[in-house]
Amino acid sequence: MSLATGASRRRLRLGGLALLAAVALAAVLVVQFDVPLERILTVGFLNRTLMLASPIALAAVGGLYAEKSGVFNIGLEGFMIFGAITAAATLSLVGASSQLHVWLAIVVAVGVSLVLTAGYAVLLIRYKADQIVAGLAVWFIGLGFAPFLASLLWGTVRSPGLASMNRYSVPYLSELPVVGSILFNQSPLVVLTLAVVIAAWVVLYRTRYGYWVQAAGENPTALDTAGIDVNRVRYATVLFSGAMAGLGGAVLLAHAGTFIGTGDTMVDGRGWIAIVAYLFGNYNPIGAALAALLFGGLEGLQVQFQTVDIAVSGRLMGLLPYVGVIVVLTVWGKTRMPSSVGEPYESEE
Amino acid sequence: MSDDPGRTREALDRVAARLLDASVYERVGIAVGSTGLALLIGLVVVAAAGHNPLLFAQQLVVGSVGSTGAFTRTLRFTTLFILAGVAVAVAFRAGVFNIGVQGQLVVGGIACVLSILWLAPFVPNGPVGGAGLTLVGLFAAVVAGGLYAALPGVLKAYYGANEIITTIMLNFIAIGIVGWAVDGPLRPDDARSVRTEYLPEGVGLPSLVFSDPNFSILGLGLALAVVGVVAVGMTRTSFGYDMVTSGYQASAATFSGVDPQRTIVATMTLSGMVAGLVGAVFAIMIQGYFIDPSGIGTYGFDAIAVSLLAANNPVGVVPASLLFGALESSGSHVQIHSDVPVQLIDGIVGIVVLFVAAPELFRMLAKRTGLGGEKR
Numbered sequence: 001m002s003l004a005t006g007a008s009r010r011r012l013r014l015g016g017l018a019l020l021a022a023v024a025l026a027a028v029l030v031v032q033f034d035v036p037l038e039r040i041l042t043v044g045f046l047n048r049t050l051m052l053a054s055p056i057a058l059a060a061v062g063g064l065y066a067e068k069s070g071v072f073n074i075g076l077e078g079f080m081i082f083g084a085i086t087a088a089a090t091l092s093l094v095g096a097s098s099q100l101h102v103w104l105a106i107v108v109a110v111g112v113s114l115v116l117t118a119g120y121a122v123l124l125i126r127y128k129a130d131q132i133v134a135g136l137a138v139w140f141i142g143l144g145f146a147p148f149l150a151s152l153l154w155g156t157v158r159s160p161g162l163a164s165m166n167r168y169s170v171p172y173l174s175e176l177p178v179v180g181s182i183l184f185n186q187s188p189l190v191v192l193t194l195a196v197v198i199a200a201w202v203v204l205y206r207t208r209y210g211y212w213v214q215a216a217g218e219n220p221t222a223l224d225t226a227g228i229d230v231n232r233v234r235y236a237t238v239l240f241s242g243a244m245a246g247l248g249g250a251v252l253l254a255h256a257g258t259f260i261g262t263g264d265t266m267v268d269g270r271g272w273i274a275i276v277a278y279l280f281g282n283y284n285p286i287g288a289a290l291a292a293l294l295f296g297g298l299e300g301l302q303v304q305f306q307t308v309d310i311a312v313s314g315r316l317m318g319l320l321p322y323v324g325v326i327v328v329l330t331v332w333g334k335t336r337m338p339s340s341v342g343e344p345y346e347s348e349e
Numbered sequence: 350m351s352d353d354p355g356r357t358r359e360a361l362d363r364v365a366a367r368l369l370d371a372s373v374y375e376r377v378g379i380a381v382g383s384t385g386l387a388l389l390i391g392l393v394v395v396a397a398a399g400h401n402p403l404l405f406a407q408q409l410v411v412g413s414v415g416s417t418g419a420f421t422r423t424l425r426f427t428t429l430f431i432l433a434g435v436a437v438a439v440a441f442r443a444g445v446f447n448i449g450v451q452g453q454l455v456v457g458g459i460a461c462v463l464s465i466l467w468l469a470p471f472v473p474n475g476p477v478g479g480a481g482l483t484l485v486g487l488f489a490a491v492v493a494g495g496l497y498a499a500l501p502g503v504l505k506a507y508y509g510a511n512e513i514i515t516t517i518m519l520n521f522i523a524i525g526i527v528g529w530a531v532d533g534p535l536r537p538d539d540a541r542s543v544r545t546e547y548l549p550e551g552v553g554l555p556s557l558v559f560s561d562p563n564f565s566i567l568g569l570g571l572a573l574a575v576v577g578v579v580a581v582g583m584t585r586t587s588f589g590y591d592m593v594t595s596g597y598q599a600s601a602a603t604f605s606g607v608d609p610q611r612t613i614v615a616t617m618t619l620s621g622m623v624a625g626l627v628g629a630v631f632a633i634m635i636q637g638y639f640i641d642p643s644g645i646g647t648y649g650f651d652a653i654a655v656s657l658l659a660a661n662n663p664v665g666v667v668p669a670s671l672l673f674g675a676l677e678s679s680g681s682h683v684q685i686h687s688d689v690p691v692q693l694i695d696g697i698v699g700i701v702v703l704f705v706a707a708p709e710l711f712r713m714l715a716k717r718t719g720l721g722g723e724k725r
Contacts, residue, residue: 074513129707132446132513133657137703140650144696151690152398261692263643264521272517313533319525322518329510 018327040304043181048303050182051255053289053296054193055080055248059274060281060288061200062244068204068283069237070217070230070340071124074135076245077271079113081142083249084266085149086112088159088259097163106189106250113246114239121238125231128344139271147261157261164257165189189251193289196244200285213237217338220345230345245271269322276325280332291328298324376665379711380658383704384672386714391697400689412682413675418561422681425564425635427674429627431572433652434659434666435579436623441661442583443616444596449501449516450624451649452523453494455642457625458632459527460493461486462545462639463535469549479551486552487629494625495618497523502617506610512617520649524642531641543641554634568634573667575623580663592616624649646677647695654698657705673698 030037059076066073090105091097120138123129147157154160170184204210215223216233224230249267253259260266273295280294281287302317388409392402413423433450440447447453465486472478501519504510532543554565583589594602595612603609627648632639655673659665676694684691704711 123703123707123710127707127710127713129703129710133706134703136448136653137699137706140654140699140702141696142699143647143650144692144694144699148394148690148692148696151692157692263524269517269521272514276514313529315525315529315532319522322521322525325518326504326510326515329515330504330508 018331036308039308040301042304043178045297045300045304047182047186048300049293049297050190051187051296052299053292054187054190054255055252056270056274056277056295057193057197057289057292058248058251059245059271060277060292061197061285062241062248063274064278064281064283064285064288065200065204065213065237065244066234066241067278067341068217068338069213069234070220070338070343070345071234071238072131072135072341073238073241073245074132074275075120075138075271076135076241076274077267077269078135078138078140078142079117079242079245080249080252080267080271080274081139081146081265082116083109083113083246084253084259085142085146085249085261086246087250087253088162089149089153091162092153092159099163099166102163102165102254106247106254109250109253110243110247113249114243117239117242117246120242121235124238125234125344131342142267143265146259146265150259150261159259162253162257162259165254187255189254193251196247197285197289204285214338216345217340220340224345224347230347234345245274248274273321273325276328280328283338294328295321295324376660379705379708380660380669382711382714383658383701387697387700387704390700391693394693394696395689398689400687405683405687405689408683408687409676409679412679412686415682417559419678419682421559421561421564423671423674423678424559424569425561425674426677427670428564428568428572428634429631429646429648430652430655430670430673430677431569431666432575432623432627432630433648434655434670435572435575435663436620436627436649437652437656438659438661438663438666439579439583439592439623440616440620441656442596443592443612444599445502445505445613445616445620446513447498447501447516447617447620447624448513448653449498449519449649450620450627450652451647452516452520453498453621453624454628454631454649455520455523455527455645456497456628457490457494457621458628458642458645459530459545459639460625461490461629462548462632464489465548465552466546469552474549474551476551479549479553482549482552483554483633486633487626490625490629490632491622492625494628495622498621498624499614499618502614505617506613527639528641528643531639535639545639547638548633552633553637563635565634568630571626571630575626576663576667579623583663588615651677651698654702654705657702 059080063073063076087105087109090108091101094101094104120134123134124131150157150159165187167185167187173183174180174185176184204213212223212228212233215226215228216230216237220230223233248270252266252270256266258266274288274292277291277295278288280291281289298320299318301320302314305312305317306314392406395405396402412419414420433454436450436453437447465482468482468485472482497519498516501510501512501515504515505512528543531545535545536543537546554567556562556565558566583593591602591607591612592615594605595607595609595616599609602612631645631648651673655666655669658669658672676698680691680694683689683694
């Protein structure tokens, strides 16, 4: 149809323009303001990007599983907030700060997210709640109850300094240039994220279970005819998405070491960015992780600009990922979503 | 999600239709039931946190209607919620998810304050000049809010960018940029806190009936007038008809000659214009200057609950706003007089939204418990 081709042509033109603008801006910065590019694109920047991208990538992988199976989990942002506050509360309550306790806090956060997601899944699947409104509600509940819990525990919405996850360091190997610092002197949570992404890709595209997930979203009737309980598959993926979002929130906290409950809390839109990450990654876990890297990189630029003394307000630089999301959505608006997303499925029997 | 604008519309349809198909009694029952149950859960949480739930419930009542001061404060918040609720309802009714009312009200508010501050030196002092500046400020807010909402409208209509996410991103961006400006170029040298210059004297809405300097019956009147205009516009004009039909059945609207893309942009613009007005009323009637927007109440988000409770009907927004105005007002009371963290109220609002999203659950609950309120 002319309408569709017109839209895609417009998008293509806009995409080209956006790319041109980005390149031009970079060129102006380098030439006009003598910005040392090699001091911005450092190994440290790459490392920070990986750490910043991890929570987004985890939530994105969870969200894409749910959506692949036909349920739009728009509550990712809320579950990330629950993950972060649970991990912080656990760390604070156990009172110790060894690395083992950080891991314990992460496990507890995933467990609590699972329980909360179970209730949410029942509302969505059994009671056919509106997926968009219910997802927004999860966000609002998180925005209210996380600072509430923080105030109960610490008297303010901000936690005191808690334990954070240390990087592991492999002797000798970590001294290798570039690779050494990225592979052998890294946060274990980045490695965990990588493992989750790869496992999610394998399961989705190389196992029978992955095909069930895809079928539940594309053609639930066929799956039902084949004798597989569609809603059971959907329960599993929604639970997984909540657990991954909770894990993402916990990872965010474990890297930061402090819970911040002011404004939109420390999660600050990362759950929404995760949704865009998997759309941009075309529902492919690896694509979603790469998109998360892009948004993590945009976030990390703030620190890089500070280190080379470019006087741009940190608050303004912090807005880059949000601008990036809008550009990506505008240029990449054409993602084809699974055909049965948002439709509750009822078996004939 | 993004390749099919009809999909979000369908999703919204289901919620709206469920509520719209219900009789008025049932709708009111669901709204009251959702709020009541959410408040009950809030009280359980209060008890679980080791505080006295009965005392807390009493503080909610005292803090909202317990004194003239509390009641005026309730009306003050009600005014904001009516306008913000209408802004959301306009969009939701047309099947467009404008989650960006918070950002649009921030942009409207700062535009209002800036236009007044810039024009003030050229306008004579006194009541006439003040009234003129007030009008200019309201107008600037409407224009700025409308433009800021038109952007995600265009991105949705012509580029297929999902408006839920773009409007949420634009919230972050508006709050970030305005927050930076208020703390930087717009902050006067002698300001101890993060704020703009004070609005000149004479700008504002006179208190008239109540003695509260932060509430004017004129503000409430303005909000009710907007409700009237929007309600009539939606039911009695062809543009309103096009809008509501697009929301109800996009394909039917297209076949009957409605340009779906222009309707989306127009709807978002209209919604943003009303949202901008919220910011102006906040700046002129309540604050008297503009602050870091991350410190402004989340009226734009709570308005989503207001609109959903009212089944996205602009007239229904009024009683729903009264309820939320009372909640917000008692929040101010709780903050001072109770050890229970005030954020609980935001959480309760979230639970209300969750219940409204799942009326099925609600009907079942009503049936099981034998409460007749939700059945017709």
